[in-house]
Amino acid sequence: MRIGITKGRLAKSTERYLKQAGIETWGEIERELIVERGGHEFVFMKGSDLIPYVAQGVLDVAITGSDILLESDQELSELAELPFGQCRMSVCAKQPLQYEGGRRVRIATKYPQIARRYFSELGLDVDIVPLNGSVELAPILGLADAIVDIVETGETLRANGLNEYEKIIDISARFFTSEWTLKRKRVEVIALLEQLTEEVTP
Amino acid sequence: MQSFSTIRLKSGATDHVGKSAERLQRVIRQLEDGLHSHDYTRLITPLIEEVGGREQIRMDFTTSVARALSERGREQYKKVFYSGSVFQPEEKFQVGFEERGDIDEKKAISLAVELVEELTGKKVTLSIGDAGLIEQLLAAHVKDHHLREQVTEMLRQRNVIELKRVAKQLGDPLLGKLPILFGREGAELILPHVDEERLNQVIALADDLQADLDFGQMGLQNYYDGVTVHGFIDGVPEPVLIGGRYDRLYEQFGQEQRAFGIGFSVERLAEVL
Numbered sequence: 019m020r021i022g023i024t025k026g027r028l029a030k031s032t033e034r035y036l037k038q039a040g041i042e043t044w045g046e047i048e049r050e051l052i053v054e055r056g057g058h059e060f061v062f063m064k065g066s067d068l069i070p071y072v073a074q075g076v077l078d079v080a081i082t083g084s085d086i087l088l089e090s091d092q093e094l095s096e097l098a099e100l101p102f103g104q105c106r107m108s109v110c111a112k113q114p115l116q117y118e119g120g121r122r123v124r125i126a127t128k129y130p131q132i133a134r135r136y137f138s139e140l141g142l143d144v145d146i147v148p149l150n151g152s153v154e155l156a157p158i159l160g161l162a163d164a165i166v167d168i169v170e171t172g173e174t175l176r177a178n179g180l181n182e183y184e185k186i187i188d189i190s191a192r193f194f195t196s197e198w199t200l201k202r203k204r205v206e207v208i209a210l211l212e213q214l215t216e217e218v219t220p
Numbered sequence: 221m222q223s224f225s226t227i228r229l230k231s232g233a234t235d236h237v238g239k240s241a242e243r244l245q246r247v248i249r250q251l252e253d254g255l256h257s258h259d260y261t262r263l264i265t266p267l268i269e270e271v272g273g274r275e276q277i278r279m280d281f282t283t284s285v286a287r288a289l290s291e292r293g294r295e296q297y298k299k300v301f302y303s304g305s306v307f308q309p310e311e312k313f314q315v316g317f318e319e320r321g322d323i324d325e326k327k328a329i330s331l332a333v334e335l336v337e338e339l340t341g342k343k344v345t346l347s348i349g350d351a352g353l354i355e356q357l358l359a360a361h362v363k364d365h366h367l368r369e370q371v372t373e374m375l376r377q378r379n380v381i382e383l384k385r386v387a388k389q390l391g392d393p394l395l396g397k398l399p400i401l402f403g404r405e406g407a408e409l410i411l412p413h414v415d416e417e418r419l420n421q422v423i424a425l426a427d428d429l430q431a432d433l434d435f436g437q438m439g440l441q442n443y444y445d446g447v448t449v450h451g452f453i454d455g456v457p458e459p460v461l462i463g464g465r466y467d468r469l470y471e472q473f474g475q476e477q478r479a480f481g482i483g484f485s486v487e488r489l490a491e492v493l
């Protein structure tokens with residue numbers, strides 16, 4: 019199987035979990051982007067890049083955060099919720115937001131789809147400002163009133179004078195594939211799914 | 221003169237010129253000719269229709285075809301084909317055929333396979349499901365109508381995680397397995413919960429067509445209420461033909477009849493020429 023792994027911090031927890039599930043993993047690597055171990059090929063990339071690779075069947079399966087899948091509009095088959103990478107997506111600001119004021123509230127975020135869906139479900143008409151990084155700066159410098167972002171411990175928020183006001187959704191790691199791969203390689207995909215969900219004793 | 225210089229290609233849309241346009245045209249022409257020679261009548265429906273009093277651009281052909289054929293005086297048209305763009309929301313070109321009345325599903329699916337194999341020179345792999353059987357199972361296992369609709373949508377997305385959550389909540393582990401129920405093994409698991417005769421018919425159809433059985437295959441649209449079919453060729457990670465049975469769509473137009481249709485993905489087929 020060709021398995022997509024999210025580079026960075028999530029790769030470490032993914033490796034630990036795969037090992038617990040009895041899967042041989044990549045161990046010490048430096049700059050390699052593709053590593054073959056125990057009959058699998060592990061491919062490392064940014065979480066959002068995993069989506070088209072899996073959708074097009076280039077990667078068979080992948081593991082990334084549910085935030086990445088929620089932000090994508092690609093229909094992929096989410097097979098398992100894995101017990102790591104836990105955090106939450108929240109609305110954070112310097113002070114509680116006043117949605118009923120004269121001016122539309124401006125929300126800066128790296129997750130415009132999730133933010134748009136959340137506020138529209140609440141019936142709130144807000145302006146979304148899409149950004150690529152360091153969204154905490156937006157309310158500090160006055161670009162936006164609030165941010166929608168991932169919160170793990172809340173330390174970065176506090177260090178920048180921001181508070182978490184509304185939790186949108188809990189986030190965790192997901193094991194996913196495409197419908198095409200599920201049909202084509204169902205025996206291998208289901209075997210890996212079972213190994214990941216039933217045999218893990220942390 | 222009015223300025224036209226601000227005209228831009230819509231994001232996600234593509235122009236086709238030269239060889240790429242020729243390939244698309246070849247797919248369209250060959251499929252249309254093939255359907256015409258098998259006694260299907262051409263049907264052209266407008267790109268924009270009214271839905272609930274509001275104008276809407278075409279998102280799907282099957283619903284437009286059902287609307288058009290249900291109009292008085294069109295009873296004699298039992299086998300039609302269509303050709304044109306749908307917007308989902310990006311534009312896709314589709315050719316397809318629809319039948320109503322006395323339908324031979326095996327014959328219709330075999331024709332679709334034959335057309336794709338002749339066009340591409342590649343073998344089609346078929347996958348057969350039955351949305352109606354799964355609906356039967358869900359009606360018995362998920363009593364709450366609203367939850368049942370949610371479960372059906374989870375199944376359409378093959379979201380094992382959410383289905384396992386519902387399965388746990390209802391104490392019904394079968395629900396968590398539905399998206400990954402394939403072949404004879406899958407059939408045995410659903411047998412106690414569905415009409416045996418109907419299940420045997422689906423198994424026989426899959427055997428006759430040398431198709432895989434996939435009980436999680438509900439079809440892309442929620443009007444499917446019977447056999448669903450997806451056809452794949454090597455090198456294309458999406459079905460190049462997709463369709464199924466949808467009698468209840470015609471019920472919405474006051475018609476009681478069997479209906480079945482298959483659409484071809486023109487762009488995907490053109491990629492392999």
